[in-house]
Amino acid sequence: MAAEHEDTLLRLFNEQLISDSVVQFLRLLTSAHLQTHADDFCNFIEAPDLKVYCRQEVEVMAMECDHVDILALSQALDVGIHIASMEGDEQQLVHHIIPEGADPSVRLLYQMSHYNILYRQTQL
Template identity: 45%
Template sequence: VCQSAVDLNCLAYDEAIMAQQDRIQQEIATTNPLVSDRQDLSVLQGEYAAEDAIYQLKIKDLHKKYSHIRKTRPDGNCFYRAFGFAHLESLLDDSKELQRFKAVAAKSKLDLVNQGFTEFTIEDFHNTFMDLIELCEKQQSLGELLSSFNDQSVSDYIVVYLRLLTSGYLQREHVFFQHFIEGGRSVKEFCQQEVEPMSKESDHIHIIALAQALNVSILVEYMDRGEGGTVNNHVFPEGSEPRIFLLYRPGHYDILYK
């Protein structure tokens, strides 16, 4: 009897933790849109205390290069959502890149199927991705793109598809990426545990893979507690001409605008 009472207590405790996490997620959801409007970069200053010298100096440094920011919800999917929105937004006034990207995106489903992903499980995600690219082609309206990205189901489908593309690329190039994976895991295990599941945060390896899978160059500005008053950046893939600019703060990505 004793043991089952302990088990029940453990279960109740687990459920309480789950409920608390759900409440935190709900709170984040009600206060943060999935993708915000474009805001003046100066909003960052208000997020850190005036006496927080390191961050205030780094924000000043960012101001030399960027004027605006668009925030994403901190839900573990922010890199993919920020990338997806920023790139599709850039296609609204670049028809040449739109046609190139549309062709790559259209072919990408077949590449995944050839790699062993099941067609019917990825089809809906791919269709949603293509629909949004076509929306950019037809409408050329930022408002519609933004409301699509703030519709949880559409937005999450885009995130899932970008996660699948990242996973597919990592597995295709497993010989190269194996060196970067810790803990004795295979690239496939890493993808199943750290890339494909929703809400798993992204690191260099994810960014390299997605940038190369879609042939889109990404510059990430790293703002952390590191020494010096300047913000370091990194371009993926190295030496390319960046189209998209993201701000990274520990555990989170937002979109930057020049």
């Protein structure tokens, strides 16, 4: 039964309309969390105020997520996130755990302004 649900999710997430709707929902959830926890985040944004930041940077599709956005989403969903990315001139693999010290249940690969989901290889 679990494999059937996984196949359904994979199929749905690969449909552009569904995928975009999920991303938009997560952007709105992130915006709401940032604004309802403004005291925790307002010092970490580069905008006149948090509402402007959310309206221009978080809620708009195709905008890159900043660290503060990912932290807010992690808190809103109560999940740890592991991000692997290539950084620096020598393109070294760097790992970020958000929030720090969490046991991540979501793993992402950050490449060229885009996040891809990483799946753990299952034992056969």
